[in-house]
Amino acid sequence: MELSPTAHVILGMLGFEPMSGYEIKRFVDGSTRFFWAASYGQIYPELRRLADEGLIAGSDDPRGGRRRTVYRLTAAGRAALRRWLAEPGGVQETRDESLLKLFFSEVEGPAATRRALTAKRDHHLALGARLREIEAMKADRSPESSTYITLRFGIAFNDFIAEWCAAEIDRLPAPAAKRRELA
Amino acid sequence: MELSPTAHVILGMLGFEPMSGYEIKRFVDGSTRFFWAASYGQIYPELRRLADEGLIAGSDDPRGGRRRTVYRLTAAGRAALRRWLAEPGGVQETRDESLLKLFFSEVEGPAATRRALTAKRDHHLALGARLREIEAMKADRSPESSTYITLRFGIAFNDFIAEWCAAEIDRLPAPAAKRRELA
DNA sequence: GAAGTCATGTAAACGGTTACATGATTTT
DNA sequence: AAAATCATGTAACCGTTTACATGACTTC
Numbered sequence: 084m085e086l087s088p089t090a091h092v093i094l095g096m097l098g099f100e101p102m103s104g105y106e107i108k109r110f111v112d113g114s115t116r117f118f119w120a121a122s123y124g125q126i127y128p129e130l131r132r133l134a135d136e137g138l139i140a141g142s143d144d145p146r147g148g149r150r151r152t153v154y155r156l157t158a159a160g161r162a163a164l165r166r167w168l169a170e171p172g173g174v175q176e177t178r179d180e181s182l183l184k185l186f187f188s189e190v191e192g193p194a195a196t197r198r199a200l201t202a203k204r205d206h207h208l209a210l211g212a213r214l215r216e217i218e219a220m221k222a223d224r225s226p227e228s229s230t231y232i233t234l235r236f237g238i239a240f241n242d243f244i245a246e247w248c249a250a251e252i253d254r255l256p257a258p259a260a261k262r263r264e265l266a
Numbered sequence: 267m268e269l270s271p272t273a274h275v276i277l278g279m280l281g282f283e284p285m286s287g288y289e290i291k292r293f294v295d296g297s298t299r300f301f302w303a304a305s306y307g308q309i310y311p312e313l314r315r316l317a318d319e320g321l322i323a324g325s326d327d328p329r330g331g332r333r334r335t336v337y338r339l340t341a342a343g344r345a346a347l348r349r350w351l352a353e354p355g356g357v358q359e360t361r362d363e364s365l366l367k368l369f370f371s372e373v374e375g376p377a378a379t380r381r382a383l384t385a386k387r388d389h390h391l392a393l394g395a396r397l398r399e400i401e402a403m404k405a406d407r408s409p410e411s412s413t414y415i416t417l418r419f420g421i422a423f424n425d426f427i428a429e430w431c432a433a434e435i436d437r438l439p440a441p442a443a444k445r446r447e448l449a
Numbered sequence: 450g451a452a453g454t455c456a457t458g459t460a461a462a463c464g465g466t467t468a469c470a471t472g473a474t475t476t477t
Numbered sequence: 478a479a480a481a482t483c484a485t486g487t488a489a490c491c492g493t494t495t496a497c498a499t500g501a502c503t504t505c
Binding site: 088091092095098099114115117118119120164165167168169171172173174175176177178179180181182183184185186187188189190191193195196198199200202206226227228229230232233236239240243244247251254255256 | 271274275278281282297298300301302303347348350351352354355356357358359360361362363364365366367368369370371372373374376378379381382383385389409410411412413415416419422423426427430434437438439
């Protein structure tokens with residue numbers, strides 16, 4: 084029974100601590116979301132499947148009058164998580180419309196290229212700021228924490244792209260309006 | 267009629283020059299593939315749709331005895347391309363299983379974190395090498411070519427990640443085996 | 450008492466990949 | 478003669494998102 088990457092996200096989250104589907108979603112939205120998103124439409128059916136296969140076990144744990152099912156890893160589930168972590172490779176996909184626009188911009192002239200680079204720079208600037216907010220709230224910031232390493236990766240990565248775009252904008256020929264001013 | 271990003275890829279490609287579906291696929295595989303892939307299962311139906319909407323026009327242009335349909339942008343198609351390039355934002359999605367493994371690795375201890383970082387470093391090293399091969403073959407390498415800027419972005423980006431991973435590996439506590447050697 | 454949050458779930462739609470089918474031409 | 482490439486296309490499948498439904502509890 085081949086598990087989907089999203090199933091592994093769930094196993095990984097439950098590897099930290101037992102959680103409900105709702106909590107998994109919240110956790111994902113504040114962490115892996117930037118490189119692996121998951122919606123309720125995936126999480127709840129997947130929890131059922133993993134429970135059916137005996138990799139996780141759910142137990143009722145209502146909060147007040149709200150029903151609530153908390154799942155935890157079984158021994159088989161922890162083994163599956165360990166196996167997945169050890170095996171190399173995996174999906175690596177990007178769909179970046181801003182790069183697409185940059186790529187095609189030359190048919191519209193250098194002004195369009197500049198616009199595309201500026202938009203991309205701003206996007207990654209904003210994303211970097213978001214990640215720094217998450218960093219400020221993060222409890223475990225020890226240097227060998229892999230979740231913290233991943234977060235720092237995200238920040239460094241977005242910083243790098245923003246800076247690269249800014250440098251590239253500077254390399255571009257000055258826009259027509261500027262040139263007229265200089266003349 | 268809202269166009270999908272993949273429809274815009276086709277419009278963009280035809281903005282460079284008229285092409286057949288097969289040629290679009292080949293072009294994509296050597297360029298946008300790294301940030302926006304497209305399969306035949308998308309390209310051919312999408313070509314039909316775009317032709318039905320009058321954004322592109324196909325004409326038979328057999329090569330020898332092989333039938334072949336070459337598509338070119340119509341005025342409406344070029345306007346749609348221009349409009350899309352001007353509008354801000356767009357899809358920005360990443361699915362990176364290597365980051366997922368890095369993120370969750372701490373439950374397995376620092377050796378797993380090191381393995382995850384090493385795997386990621388090697389992946390981006392290989393990707394960078396692939397892009398450099400493409401660069402070596404690329405005709406237009408003028409600094410204001412947006413396709414070349416995009417390619418250089420890919421190279422810089424993969425280099426950066428590989429170096430970041432390498433630096434992070436060095437920051438990690440020395441593995442147990444190494445420590446015993448030192449004792 | 451209204452809005453927000455906690456909590457679980459499903460159905461429909463969507464975008465995309467994979468695999469397959471067909472057939473001609475070119476290269477080895 | 479076989480393998481590779483050119484060329485077009487479709488059907489089945491898959492993972493994911495969106496939107497919706499339900500209901501209890503909490504905060505303003």
